Amino acid sequence: xxxxxxxxxxxxxxxxxxxxxxxxxxxxxxxxxxxxxxxxxxxxxxxxxxxxxxxxxxxxxxxxxxxxxxxxxxxxxxxxxxxxxxxxxxxxxxxxxxxxxxxxxxxxxxxx
Amino acid sequence: xxxxxxxxxxxxxxxxxxxxxxxxxxxxxxxxxxxxxxxxxxxxxxxxxxxxxxxxxxxxxxxxxxxxxxxxxxxxxxxxxxxxxxxxxxxxxxxxxxxxxxxxxxxxxxxxxx
Numbered sequence: 001x002x003x004x005x006x007x008x009x010x011x012x013x014x015x016x017x018x019x020x021x022x023x024x025x026x027x028x029x030x031x032x033x034x035x036x037x038x039x040x041x042x043x044x045x046x047x048x049x050x051x052x053x054x055x056x057x058x059x060x061x062x063x064x065x066x067x068x069x070x071x072x073x074x075x076x077x078x079x080x081x082x083x084x085x086x087x088x089x090x091x092x093x094x095x096x097x098x099x100x101x102x103x104x105x106x107x108x109x110x111x112x
Numbered sequence: 113x114x115x116x117x118x119x120x121x122x123x124x125x126x127x128x129x130x131x132x133x134x135x136x137x138x139x140x141x142x143x144x145x146x147x148x149x150x151x152x153x154x155x156x157x158x159x160x161x162x163x164x165x166x167x168x169x170x171x172x173x174x175x176x177x178x179x180x181x182x183x184x185x186x187x188x189x190x191x192x193x194x195x196x197x198x199x200x201x202x203x204x205x206x207x208x209x210x211x212x213x214x215x216x217x218x219x220x221x222x223x224x225x226x
Contacts, residue, residue: 043217098162104154
């Protein structure tokens with residue numbers, strides 16, 4: 001039972017354009033969501049999070065949107081830069097769980 | 113300089129041997145976690161601990177064991193019962209295990225069983 005799904009294994013974008021990474025979840029008990037960025041052979045680094053009481057959170061070039069009725073969230077990167085090329089994971093968590101559930105990841109490639 | 117350290121970066125073992133992966137944090141975090149990453153499978157939770165001397169199984173605990181005798185340390189033992197141990201192992205910690213708490217990750221250990 002995959003509670004968090006990232007259905008696009010990869011995404012390719014031109015430098016300067018918008019990157020949109022998508023994530024779907026099934027567990028209604030999740031009350032916060034996080035996005036992580038990961039380079040090969042390194043640990044993931046935290047990017048941005050959103051509480052389930054919000055529908056948008058912005059931090060510089062990164063914006064996360066949450067649609068609770070559709071159980072869908074997305075990460076927008078504007079403008080995309082070659083250094084953004086990495087694997088992006090979304091994760092869901094709940095107050096009662098004490099842990100996160102991660103999606104499979106999406107490989108983002110930003111071409112110069 | 114606070115953070116999470118995992119050692120070694122690369123580890124090779126023969127089939128049938130137990131091996132212990134180290135994870136240490138000096139962030140004064142209560143909660144610690146072990147994940148495994150395989151290609152195309154994302155991060156899967158092996159074990160987690162919300163407080164010293166207590167830990168819970170994650171989604172793929174079979175063939176693994178942990179201990180949490182000290183707040184800063186959460187070693188993971190990959191036993192010979194683990195059918196497919198070759199993977200990239202990641203340790204993480206957070207202030208507490210509850211809502212909204214970001215997890216900080218170590219650099220990972222690549223285990224290869226020959």
